[in-house]
Amino acid sequence: MTTTVSERVPTGPASDALLSVQDLHIRFSTEDGPVHAVNGVSFDLAAGEILALVGESGCGKSVTAMSVPGLLSPNATVDGRILLQGRDLLGLSAKELRAVRGKEISFVFQEPMSSLNPAFTVGKQIREVLQRHEGLSKKAAHERAVDLLRLVRIPAPERRVDEYPHQMSGGMRQRVMIAIAVACGPKVLVADEPTTALDVTIQAGVLDILRGLRDELGTAIILITHDLGVVADLADRVVVMYAGRPVEQAEVHELFAHPQHPYTNGLLGAVPHREKGVELVAGRRLREIPGLVPSLRSDPDECVFAPRCPRSTEVCVSRRPPLEPTRPHHPAACFHPGEDE
């Protein structure tokens, strides 16, 4: 039910998916009881594809991505299947997972200011991952580090490689993070809000680099963001999440042109300008989605968006809407799908 491979992606059908996440459930046990962070998320990622996980803060998009290489805290329980080229990562030992991390699946985090260790030069932090996974000597790793800095378009990489993170700007540091992430040629790169903390002028450069990596190295990217502008700019396919559940999934043009779920409609209505596919409507007031995100204390058998939804009816609170195609290759979990006026 998850698979919609867009025409832009050259790879075959979903059974060949590079990464396949199936019916993922993540629960955190806390002092105040369990938190159902992710409930039934499924998606496939093909080689060279850029998949966006979209939703507001706390919808479970980061948790979903962190669970893939087993980076969640020990109080998390993960159920479902996470298949990387057919191998279930949930069944791997801690040691086997460490061999996957940084090598096959790597991360770029949101906060470039705090994600690099202030005590070490950026060179050492790039070398480390090369020495760990590729078994390079220090010298060879150093040369690779310089090449990688050049790849992410850092000027004067021979000099910059010996600098400390605090000597660099935020955009520069985020490029270093990307250099670390792609050092071992990962199959999947998870970019968790990679541009959120950056100035708008810097954002475009970082997005360009990510696109370049996909085009030149064929790296598949999971892009986590709440910024629909970034989605339109970069993604091939989109999974919209709300309160831990996937509510809509489609190829990017299709989603922007024909949003089906009222939540997706709300998100698009809250964006100042729409790029790609939808023209900017001048003079229109931005809309907000009324109400608040529900607590994740339980996983109720109803539509979680119903309390905030203008279309909600009795059926919405009587059972959970299934994620089923409402248009070709375009599933949405809604009893009343369709575009807003």
Place this chain on the structure above:
Amino acid sequence: MASYLLRRVGTSALVLLLASIVVFVGVRALPGDAALALAGEERDPAALEQIREKYGLNDPVPVQYVRYLGNSLQGDLGFSTRTGLDVTDIILERLPVTLELALLSLAVGLLIGIPAGILAALRRGSWVDNASNAFGLLGLSIPNFWLGLVLILLVSVQWGLLPASGYVPFLEDPLGNLQRMLLPAIVLGTGLSAVLMRQMRSAMLETMSADYVRTARSKGLSERSVVLVHALRNSLVTVVTVLGLQLGALISGAVITEQIFVIPGFGKLIVDGVFTRDYPVIQGVALVTVFGYVFVNLLVDLTYSFLNPRIRVSGGAS
């Protein structure tokens, strides 16, 4: 880096100068008359006057100070007014004793405090953590004199394992020296390790949840290098600060502990000096103690710049 070092040494020298003034004036503000203490049974005003004249006690305080400073810079701290011995010699005799005790206590404190703090942070909420916290609370609350007495009672009197008190120079009898220094080092080291453990634990808890530790994990590094390379290095900054302050306190002499174990160190020297109004001895000991504090602080600052490159580079650039 060089200019940073130079600046730090310069400020250290200034601190020493100010401290010497405070010590000098402070000693003279003590109630009591040095001439009276010197004279002993003699109460004849003429004799007292003669003593004042001889030791320059009639000169204005600033004049006395400048004379004292000039002599001190040449390594001449004067003579004890009580025993007539050269203060520099007395200090050189006592200093190694106190330094040895301080170093041994430091070793005890570090060996227990650092690993316990790291383990407690990594196994937060486990029995290791609870045991470490209980130890930390006890170590901080138990007074040194009580712990010292209990150790003497148990280890020396009851079990007869180690000598109860006394001191032998290390060079004369290394084993005997260590046997006598072990108990006082444990007494002083226990409190120190408790302080270090608590600092280490909280610093480690903070750094282990830092974003760069998450980055290190996402690189597939072993848990060992995540903890010992990425987290520890950043945790040590706060620990070194506390360590510096504690070490300074150890140099000033563990007065009570030295008294209990009858160790002829700095603490005993300064107590005796105060009781007999032995100005030159008090001044000398205070000055050397201040020097020790300032020196340790300098070391701490230099360690910072090693642990945290932000200090080093910004210091070097400006």
